[in-house]
Amino acid sequence: MRTIDWVDGAVEIIDQTALPDRLTVRRLHGVEELVAAIRTLAVRGAPALGVAGAFGVALAARLHEGDPVATAAAVHLVENARPTAVNLALGARRAAARLPEGPDAVLATALAVRDEEIAAAAAMAERGADLLAELCPPRPRMLTHCNTGALAAVVGGTALGVVIELHRRGGLGAVVASETRPLLQGARLTSWELGQAGIECRVAVDGAGPFLMARGEIDAVILGADRICANGDTVNKIGSYAHALGAHRAGIPFIVVAPESTVDHHTATGADVEIEDRGPDEVLGFRGTATAPASAGAVNPAFDVTPYDLITAIVTDRRVVRPALGERV
Known part of the structure; x- marks a missing residue:
């Protein structure tokens, strides 16, 4: 479907x-x-x-x-x-x-x-799986953020398409899906898609990701992007930057997978991107149920910016770019 x-x-x-x-x-x-x-x-x-x-x-x-x-x-x-x-x-x-x-x-x-x-999803899955085989130990344990499977594309997906391709090759160790606040797109959607593909996963709160990396339980972080700037900065769901910092500290690959159509050469850096704020309701409650007192306010940026020098590789349907090594998109 x-x-x-x-x-x-x-x-x-x-x-x-x-x-x-x-x-x-x-x-x-x-x-x-x-x-x-x-x-x-x-x-x-x-x-x-x-x-x-x-x-x-x-x-x-x-x-x-x-x-x-x-x-x-x-x-x-x-x-x-x-x-x-x-x-x-x-x-x-x-x-x-x-x-x-x-x-x-x-x-x-x-x-x-x-x-x-559709064609881009297939190409990214192949290229991304090949790259992870190069960068990671056999059967790597992956952490992914937000939802980057077929639900985020038409079929296949971006980062999750790579994870599923690794599984198809028999080369996937384990998957941790960060819940991805405030709408729980990792817990609701990514875990569902992985289940549909026959892949077991564990859901972790967003703040646990960097600690799991520090404890040696994650071999690579893989996620998508909603915009890739000309200098290699990537814009993705809020929480991505924290995972990039955790991966950098732990010395593990931080991989961004997105189609070439997401590369925006007209936007110089992440500082130039308008970051959507989706208002307080998604933070102060969930599915109509309040989880904070009526007096509380909220800030709800839907995305954040990961600087290019924290990114091990950007995988598109056409190429692999390594921003942390000085390569530019």
Whole structure:
């Protein structure tokens, strides 16, 4: 099953807010529906958001054919549904470039974005597994953060796709999935995906990761990115930076896996990236239940920046870059 796809004139997604309790497929017929799904994280993950952006423009082209003002407004809405991940706006703009040729041309480009992400996932899995075989002891014990499997892409995934490929080769030791606050995307989604693949995993609170590394229980950290800056800084789910510091101190590889489409040569460093703050509710409660007193405030950055010199390697579908050794993307 694909995380996101175009089916009979509508966008179909796996609703990630329902997991792991229910596997629910939603059909989205309008641009506003799709934008709401993006903002509520029913569909999320850099590659999946790139496809969602392109499909959103395809919906706009069909729904507002002959009305360029309404089409432009809908495209703007899609592009700006979330600010930090580069793939969303990139996919939308790529599809929008075909608007003068009509809805069929726009859809053809959107489907091409989807197919390229599928191919990229397969290439990253192979290249990443090869790299880990080079850098790690046999059957490495991996720590991963947030969710980077098929749910974050279309199929396969990024970092979790590498983990699953290692398992397929018989070369995986163990997996620790950090729970990934505040929405528990590691505990809810990554552990579910690993279970679907027949891979056992242990869930750890985010703060335990660096200590597990220091205690010698982790051989490598592997995670994704929502944006890779021109200097090699990576932007990923909040908590990634702490894991990078832990890996650096423990002397183990810190590997970022993301498609080439996530590389943003127009953004010089991580300091130039707008970091989405998702408001207090996700920190002060969970699924409608308050976990903090009403008087408490919160700060909720959805992402953080890992400096390039803490990154052992960036694996894309086309290449391996080693920022800590001075290589630039």
